Amino acid sequence: MSNPFPAIDWDRLTAAARAAREKAYAPYSNFKVGAALLTREGEVFVGCNVENRSFGLCVCAERTAVGNAVSAGFREYRALVVATQASPPAPPCGMCRETLQEFAPDLVLRLVNENGEVRERQLADLFPEPFAGP
Numbered sequence: 279m280s281n282p283f284p285a286i287d288w289d290r291l292t293a294a295a296r297a298a299r300e301k302a303y304a305p306y307s308n309f310k311v312g313a314a315l316l317t318r319e320g321e322v323f324v325g326c327n328v329e330n331r332s333f334g335l336c337v338c339a340e341r342t343a344v345g346n347a348v349s350a351g352f353r354e355y356r357a358l359v360v361a362t363q364a365s366p367p368a369p370p371c372g373m374c375r376e377t378l379q380e381f382a383p384d385l386v387l388r389l390v391n392e393n394g395e396v397r398e399r400q401l402a403d404l405f406p407e408p409f410a411g412p
């Protein structure tokens with residue numbers, strides 16, 4: 279009988295997040311971010327930040343990954359790796375925490391940078407009181 283909850287392949291997710299980070303469009307901040315989202319089904323969707331000269335239009339890597347996953351029909355997530363150049367490795371912004379919470383209140387996050395620093399977080403700890411909704 280197969281394990282319905284196989285161990286999370288953090289190495290695979292981290293590699294995917296780092297590869298996505300290389301594709302970031304961040305000419306204004308030069309703060310490149312990559313994200314890799316693991317679905318319940320074991321699929322991986324990535325995202326990078328996409329900036330715009332009209333700064334309010336900038337989209338984070340995490341929300342790009344969620345958009346890619348939702349667009350492909352996947353709405354349940356187990357884990358997320360966020361790759362940045364920050365030290366310590368940067369967590370998702372508030373807007374992304376709200377977006378992630380919508381789909382995955384039990385999400386486990388691993389935050390990494392290029393120096394090999396790793397931080398692990400639970401979304402529930404980073405974002406304990408989401409908007410209650412309409």
Ligand SMILES: [Zn+2]
Pocket residue numbers: 338339340341370371372373374375
């Ligand atoms: Zn964000």
